[in-house]
Amino acid sequence: MAKARDTVTVKRVYSEPIEKDGLTVITAAVVSGGAGGGGGYSPDGENGEGGGFGVGARPVGAYVISGGKLSWQPAVDVNRLVRTVASVAIAFFVTRALVERRRAAAAS
DSSP states (O other), X not given: OHHHHHHSSHHXXXXXXXXXXXXXXXXXXXXXXXXXXXXXEOTTSOEEXXXXXXXXXXXXXXXXXXXXXXXXXXXXXXXXXXXXXXXXXXXXXXXXXXXHHHHHHHHO
């Protein structure tokens, strides 16, 4: 558990400040983790148990300090954006097809 606890720390969420030419950038990420475990017995009286832990992270943006002013620059995950648009489009076309079928069935 100590290793898992060390995996999800603030240092994983925010980077160390990067400074160059009067500009400071601090990147940020979403870090999430989960753990699980279980055990059981077979009808023969044998037992077993197991567990696991996983961590995931994705960038969300960066704080930029320039000229004494702080701004937030969000990260754009193009793959996630494309998946979301595709999912909405598929749902729209499937729903539209169902509505048209019902209209056609009601008209006949």
